[in-house]
Amino acid sequence: MTETKLKPRRYRGASGDQRRAERCQQLLDAGLFVFGDIGYPASSVRSICAAAGLTERYFYESFANKEALLAEVYQAQTDYLKETMLQAFAKAERNSEAFARAGLHAFFDTLQDKPAVARLLLFEILGVSDTLDQLYYEAMEEFAVLIRSLASSLGLADISERPDQDIIYAGLVGAVIQIARRWALTGYTAPIDSVINSSLFLFVATANYAAPTA
Amino acid sequence: MTETKLKPRRYRGASGDQRRAERCQQLLDAGLFVFGDIGYPASSVRSICAAAGLTERYFYESFANKEALLAEVYQAQTDYLKETMLQAFAKAERNSEAFARAGLHAFFDTLQDKPAVARLLLFEILGVSDTLDQLYYEAMEEFAVLIRSLASSLGLADISERPDQDIIYAGLVGAVIQIARRWALTGYTAPIDSVINSSLFLFVATANYAAPTA
DNA sequence: TTTATTTGACAACACAGCATGTCACTTTAC
């Protein structure tokens, strides 16, 4: 029997794994660009490959199909957004309002600066498949955790003593997301301070309100 | 030149307009059923026609394409939902909390009873096309008006004196929608009272909170 | 230099969906 010898060879000063990872990244970038530009349904694998400067063959080297690419891009962008918000928290002075405002500013700022990211996170992810809907759900839960830490940092713990607090936090995340959607759909005409202050208002109002028993 | 004579003829005891309207309605019902069952992208025109017991030709008689059908179905269902909520308001005793609770109950009850409607309104509508996204935006604005009337019925007018109240109301609508999404994504396991009370909590908290100047 | 690996461009295939068209059959009007 002939031995199948592995001969990993360096190309352009990079190993096989490195080159594969690089191509994968190119496809992720192109995916964000194309999905965010013309929308997921209208995006073809060929057009994404063209945008990445690669051919279909390398697409299937890294991703099972178009949906898998969307999942990876979504994951990467939500992770990035979370990271950005966490950094904003870290930089902000530990004054309750300034703290919350910093996080919200990072959130809305990113969406305004990168319309492709906004379109992807706010619109394209839903209704594609059950798998993607589930990914959306998980991302929302993670943002709820972020919001929760933000609320507790405000020193207003009333809410955390309520039953169904998970639902309430989900609602707050939904409020901010919806404000962002509306902002995007109206062409980002409203000043960013308006959307930040309105979001903050909902947070503070919720945290401050001592709930009557359910 | 031959005169093109219109000869409207009755079939099965119905006029041409009646039959066309009936077919249109069958397609709307089938659209809701199929879209809500397997999702918009996976739904083919053929499968919708099969579910309606009609052929493709009658599809294009009533709708320009699949997207147009989705738009009509969405419109019909949001109108129905609004109507249901308005009736619930009308029936409720004019006590502030009972009033709000009645509207929310009608909302969540409809979604729980009709998973197809829930899937359509909460998931399938976004990210299909710019036109559909715009429709979503308009529907959300209409629900915001509903919520606004609800808030004012609670006799709590603080919020209406705030600048950017449109944004805040949009946020509240987003909160309820997100709570509904989460409820659907977790298989409606949470008791309906939990989602109602949590939504109500956000409303009351927001309305009750006297905002410091923005 | 020689040889094997990697790459890029693109052709080829089966398959599915949308949208339109064809044709025989049914139902009504005259």
Add this chain to the structure above:
DNA sequence: GTAAAGTGACATGCTGTGTTGTCAAATAAA
């Protein structure tokens, strides 16, 4: 009964997707 409007089943053209394959050029190892 006959002709025309209406209907239903199916065929067709087109596009895009997934997937595989070909083949020459570029690159690196021997």
